[in-house]
Amino acid sequence: MSRSFQPHLFVILGASGDLTTRKLAPALFRLMQRHDELRCCHILGVARSDLSDAAFRDRIREALRDEPHAADADLSAWCDDHVFYQSLGGGSNGYERLARRVVAIEKAYGLPGNRVFYLALPPKTFPGTIEALGQAHLHKSAGWSRLVVEKPFGRDLASAQALNDLVHRYFDESRIFRIDHYLGKETVQNLLVFRFGNALFESVWHRGQIERVDIQVHEALGVETRAGYYDQSGALRDMVQNHLTQLLSLVAMEAPARFDADSIRQEKIKVLESVVSLRPEDVLLGQYAAGESDGRPARAYREEKGVSKGSVTETFVRLRMEIANWRWRGVPFILETGKRMPEKRTRIAIRFQPAPVSLFRPYEDTCDVRPNILEITLQPDEGFNLHFEVKQPRMPLRLAPRRLRFRYDEVFGDLPQAYETLLGDVIQGDQTLFVHADEVINSWRLYTPILEAGLPVHPYAPGSQGPHSAPQ
Numbered sequence: 114m115s116r117s118f119q120p121h122l123f124v125i126l127g128a129s130g131d132l133t134t135r136k137l138a139p140a141l142f143r144l145m146q147r148h149d150e151l152r153c154c155h156i157l158g159v160a161r162s163d164l165s166d167a168a169f170r171d172r173i174r175e176a177l178r179d180e181p182h183a184a185d186a187d188l189s190a191w192c193d194d195h196v197f198y199q200s201l202g203g204g205s206n207g208y209e210r211l212a213r214r215v216v217a218i219e220k221a222y223g224l225p226g227n228r229v230f231y232l233a234l235p236p237k238t239f240p241g242t243i244e245a246l247g248q249a250h251l252h253k254s255a256g257w258s259r260l261v262v263e264k265p266f267g268r269d270l271a272s273a274q275a276l277n278d279l280v281h282r283y284f285d286e287s288r289i290f291r292i293d294h295y296l297g298k299e300t301v302q303n304l305l306v307f308r309f310g311n312a313l314f315e316s317v318w319h320r321g322q323i324e325r326v327d328i329q330v331h332e333a334l335g336v337e338t339r340a341g342y343y344d345q346s347g348a349l350r351d352m353v354q355n356h357l358t359q360l361l362s363l364v365a366m367e368a369p370a371r372f373d374a375d376s377i378r379q380e381k382i383k384v385l386e387s388v389v390s391l392r393p394e395d396v397l398l399g400q401y402a403a404g405e406s407d408g409r410p411a412r413a414y415r416e417e418k419g420v421s422k423g424s425v426t427e428t429f430v431r432l433r434m435e436i437a438n439w440r441w442r443g444v445p446f447i448l449e450t451g452k453r454m455p456e457k458r459t460r461i462a463i464r465f466q467p468a469p470v471s472l473f474r475p476y477e478d479t480c481d482v483r484p485n486i487l488e489i490t491l492q493p494d495e496g497f498n499l500h501f502e503v504k505q506p507r508m509p510l511r512l513a514p515r516r517l518r519f520r521y522d523e524v525f526g527d528l529p530q531a532y533e534t535l536l537g538d539v540i541q542g543d544q545t546l547f548v549h550a551d552e553v554i555n556s557w558r559l560y561t562p563i564l565e566a567g568l569p570v571h572p573y574a575p576g577s578q579g580p581h582s583a584p585q
């Protein structure tokens with residue numbers, strides 16, 4: 114597998130949508146500005162909308178206006194040279210026309226037939242689109258072809274299995290990139306360096322020293338403009354099955370034999386295979402009620418535009434998991450996500466065992482010994498805090514909590530956006546940060562019984578920590 118940037122055509126299906134203008138086009142632009150080898154690559158936007166090349170270029174130019182390098186590059190010339198659009202509308206042979214256009218662009222620019230197909234589409238359209246690409250033989254060319262599939266990959270175990278089967282008819286696993294943009298964040302990648310590059314932490318990373326692990330993804334906003342999709346999906350499918358489960362695997366995995374995609378993904382799969390089946394009492398679901406958010410009245414989820422009346426879709430999940438292996442048996446992993454929480458915050462908190470004896474018993478009214486916590490923060494800023502106790506000067510003996518603090522951007526400046534990292538990896542054929550078929554299947558195996566159990570969904574107040582009766 115090649116790890117260099119090679120000339121290719123980057124085909125975005127669903128190019129008239131939000132993801133393309135907000136994330137994909139800026140990421141590709143930045144990559145092309147940074148890497149000279151990518152200057153001969155081209156982008157073909159594809160969707161049903163009837164757009165000309167010129168109209169699509171206008172959209173992309175607008176999306177790139179505030180890019181840091183936009184002032185140096187002549188955006189119009191860049192778009193004219195690199196960006197094209199093909200409509201699928203206007204007849205039943207849309208994919209045959211697409212195939213002809215792909216070949217025409219490759220010929221015109223001397224491209225060797227290397228192709229990326231990125232499904233930036235509503236998930237329900239993935240199967241039809243993959244089938245159509247295959248039927249039009251777009252996956253076959255003189256060079257390599259790779260398929261990038263956005264989340265969520267399936268909506269339960271059966272649909273994920275069916276989608277994997279379909280994808281494998283046309284693309285083998287080494288050419289499939291199931292994207293989870295959390296894996297593109299520097300802090301998430303740093304989890305492996307942090308754990309396996311520092312003997313200090315790895316030596317205490319087990320049930321003998323760790324009391325509990327919390328993985329939290331909190332959002333302050335409600336469902337906003339995504340109700341149409343979200344009401345069919347809910348927090349378990351939208352957040353837990355992918356993002357939180359990926360974080361869980363990286364925190365809990367064993368050291369891989371090598372630092373490569375296969376070895377790392379095999380270790381992540383083993384974690385999911387070791388998770389004890391979830392029982393209904395391990396899971397708490399919630400839905401935000403009406404109240405106040407940021408000092409302003411906030412509608413209940415059920416009253417949001419686009420949400421069905423009487424919806425029982427969960428906007429909050431807290432679940433308690435156990436990983437039944439030698440390293441983790443008995444350590445609770447608490448996964449929690451919710452909308453309309455007090456603040457936007459993503460963190461992993463590793464709480465260590467308390468000291469085995471308290472030396473400070475005679476002073477216990479002033480010496481409250483708290484557990485050491487390693488807090489890895491992903492949002493709003495990427496870094497970590499290590500919480501510990503210090504003695505306050507003078508008598509009586511008094512302890513105070515303090516923290517060692519590291520923030521990526523303070524040390525290294527601006528960080529690459531997750532999509533920039535991930536698209537760069539797709540182009541180089543590096544699957545380390547992408548989700549393997551067996552990971553997605555094991556993840557759905559874990560959550561599908563809970564999705565099918567019809568658990569009650571409890572209301573919670575906006576700005577609260579979720580429903581009261583949450584498992585701790």
Ligand SMILES: NC(=O)c1ccc[n+]([C@@H]2O[C@H](COP(=O)([O-])OP(=O)(O)OC[C@H]3O[C@@H](n4cnc5c(N)ncnc54)[C@H](OP(=O)(O)O)[C@@H]3O)[C@@H](O)[C@H]2O)c1
Binds near residue numbers: 126234235
């Ligand atoms: N937006 C984000 O920030 C974000 C973040 C993470 C993941 N994602 C994932 O990325 C994917 C795309 O997100 P998005 O927000 O860009 O979606 P979107 O705006 O809803 O859809 C993208 C495009 O897909 C086309 N489309 C819609 N319905 C279709 C249908 N029935 N058949 C064929 N094409 C259809 C539309 O173009 P035409 O009508 O012109 O065909 C639309 O512009 C989704 O899977 C989403 O879960 C998005």
